[in-house]
Amino acid sequence: MISSERMAMVDRNAAALGVSTKQLMESSGNAVARAVRERADPGDGVLMVCGRGNNGGDAMVAARFLDEFDTETVLLGRPETIRTDIARENWDAIAESDLPTRTVTDSREFDLDDHDPDLVVDAMLGTGVTGALREPEATVARRLNAADVPVVSVDVPSGVDADTGTAAGTAVDADAVVTFHDDKPGLADLAADVTVADIGIPSAAETFVGPGDLLALDRDADSHKGDNGEVLVVGGGPYTGAPALAARAALRAGADLVRVACPAPVAREIQGYGPDLIVRGFDGDRLAPRHVDDLLDRAADQDAVVFGPGLGSDDATLEAVAEFLAGYDGRAVVDADALQVAPGVHTDAELICTPHQGELRKMGGETAADWRERADLVTEFASDLGHTVLVKGRYDVVSDGEETRVGRTGNPGMTVGGTGDVLAGVTGALAAQIGSTLQAAALAAWANGRAGDDAAAEYGNGLAASDLPDRIPQALRDEEV
Numbered sequence: 001m002i003s004s005e006r007m008a009m010v011d012r013n014a015a016a017l018g019v020s021t022k023q024l025m026e027s028s029g030n031a032v033a034r035a036v037r038e039r040a041d042p043g044d045g046v047l048m049v050c051g052r053g054n055n056g057g058d059a060m061v062a063a064r065f066l067d068e069f070d071t072e073t074v075l076l077g078r079p080e081t082i083r084t085d086i087a088r089e090n091w092d093a094i095a096e097s098d099l100p101t102r103t104v105t106d107s108r109e110f111d112l113d114d115h116d117p118d119l120v121v122d123a124m125l126g127t128g129v130t131g132a133l134r135e136p137e138a139t140v141a142r143r144l145n146a147a148d149v150p151v152v153s154v155d156v157p158s159g160v161d162a163d164t165g166t167a168a169g170t171a172v173d174a175d176a177v178v179t180f181h182d183d184k185p186g187l188a189d190l191a192a193d194v195t196v197a198d199i200g201i202p203s204a205a206e207t208f209v210g211p212g213d214l215l216a217l218d219r220d221a222d223s224h225k226g227d228n229g230e231v232l233v234v235g236g237g238p239y240t241g242a243p244a245l246a247a248r249a250a251l252r253a254g255a256d257l258v259r260v261a262c263p264a265p266v267a268r269e270i271q272g273y274g275p276d277l278i279v280r281g282f283d284g285d286r287l288a289p290r291h292v293d294d295l296l297d298r299a300a301d302q303d304a305v306v307f308g309p310g311l312g313s314d315d316a317t318l319e320a321v322a323e324f325l326a327g328y329d330g331r332a333v334v335d336a337d338a339l340q341v342a343p344g345v346h347t348d349a350e351l352i353c354t355p356h357q358g359e360l361r362k363m364g365g366e367t368a369a370d371w372r373e374r375a376d377l378v379t380e381f382a383s384d385l386g387h388t389v390l391v392k393g394r395y396d397v398v399s400d401g402e403e404t405r406v407g408r409t410g411n412p413g414m415t416v417g418g419t420g421d422v423l424a425g426v427t428g429a430l431a432a433q434i435g436s437t438l439q440a441a442a443l444a445a446w447a448n449g450r451a452g453d454d455a456a457a458e459y460g461n462g463l464a465a466s467d468l469p470d471r472i473p474q475a476l477r478d479e480e481v
């Protein structure tokens with residue numbers, strides 16, 4: 001089962017792997033043609049009813065494959081208004097090939113008696129949009145439903161929301177549905193014969209994080225301050241640079257406000273790094289249980305907390321980490337020394353743990369040299385832990401115990417100290433902006449590695465962690481870095 005949002009991501013990832021959407025459309029159209037052949041005889045009249053999106057494009061491809069039938073392709077709208085290049089190219093191809101076509105801009109022009117088909121292919125709307133059918137689609141759907149003609153719907157019956165399987169208004173009452181790549185929610189509840197067609201999307205487009213995953217970040221154009229997340233970084237003690245790197249990375253990953261809570265001497269130093277970070281120190285030079293109540297207060301209205309960078313592993317510090325996690329019920333990225341505490345704590349918080357393989361073992365997890373084996377082990381570990389886990393490595397493995405993704409960006413230069421702090425900050429910022437912790441962590445791992453690849457192009461193995469944060473914005477765009 002796949003959501004339409006995820007389907008769009010996978011489609012973009014496939015294109016980045018070299019399998020274009022136009023190629024996929026060719027497979028989709030072929031699958032539709034197969035479904036028609038199963039339900040009609042050569043010479044029968046087959047009417048393709050196409051919307052102006054890629055759903056319509058699939059049926060235009062099918063028309064090319066169905067030479068032995070008497071096909072006619074109806075476009076609901078003017079050809080100039082076809083929404084995508086590939087649908088337009090397929091429309092032009094059938095028009096140029098002298099296959100029968102017609103355009104309908106007003107539902108009054110659509111009369112099934114004019115065509116008298118033996119079968120109708122419904123390709124008005126697929127996974128691209130939600131909401132009730134508009135005109136002329138709604139009237140056309142009613143006419144199809146009223147007529148005594150079998151209907152094969154492309155991907156989903158037009159008017160049925162691909163994410164809920166329900167209709168907001170009129171929907172096509174399909175006899176059969178050819179859906180692509182994976183089952184869609186609700187199709188099984190319809191009184192239709194549903195076929196899932198493999199259209200050649202490589203499984204890597206789902207397994208490996210890619211530019212399509214950036215769609216998770218699509219923001220409201222009119223978002224105002226606060227909408228894109230406030231992040232609190234709790235860190236520092238024996239190390240000063242770590243919380244500052246994490247905080248800077250969180251800012252660059254799009255958080256609106258980033259605050260740092262750290263021991264007073266660390267706070268004084270970080271303040272010297274510049275005006276971007278809001279830093280507040282607590283007394284002493286290490287985190288200790290006496291600080292926890294105040295930290296819980298500060299964390300309460302944050303979208304995400306990044307807990308761990310540079311904290312060290314004093315007994316009192318680890319005790320404070322455990323107390324914080326036990327009392328916190330928001331979202332937190334847990335990194336570095338704080339990680340070893342997480343498995344033993346009962347918490348209502350939603351955690352993203354970001355261990356490297358050594359830290360994973362310390363948490364009680366297992367690892368393997370082969371990334372596929374490692375992915376299975378991490379999935380099991382995340383499931384037992386009840387939290388999202390991002391295991392850093394040559395291939396980063398991210399799992400929430402149900403779904404698992406692999407990030408394969410990054411390079412050996414990134415073994416330098418501090419790149420993990422950057423990743424923790426990016427993860428915190430994305431966890432503050434994206435609903436799914438799995439999606440946030442997967443995208444963070446991918447973007448961090450991309451920023452590292454960009455830095456390595458300049459500095460090679462001499463790259464430093466501080467080269468990464470300013471490269472994160474570009475790494476979070478769907479363009480070359």
Ligand SMILES: NC(=O)C1=CN([C@@H]2O[C@H](COP(=O)(O)OP(=O)(O)OC[C@H]3O[C@@H](n4cnc5c(N)ncnc54)[C@H](O)[C@@H]3O)[C@@H](O)[C@H]2O)[C@H](O)CC1
Pocket residue numbers: 007011021024025026028029051052053054055056058083084124125126127128129130131132133134135137154155156180181
């Ligand atoms: N990877 C894949 O699975 C592939 C899927 N393909 C097919 O592409 C569609 C999705 O195409 P998309 O262009 O994103 O959108 P639609 O065709 O579903 O819809 C756009 C279409 O609808 C018009 N419109 C918008 N709102 C309404 C409304 N409320 N009422 C009526 N019409 C509306 C809009 O103007 C456009 O004309 C997917 O389902 C598959 O069938 C490809 O095969 C490639 C691979």
Ligand SMILES: [K+]
Pocket residue numbers: 055122123124125126153154155156157158
């Ligand atoms: K459809």
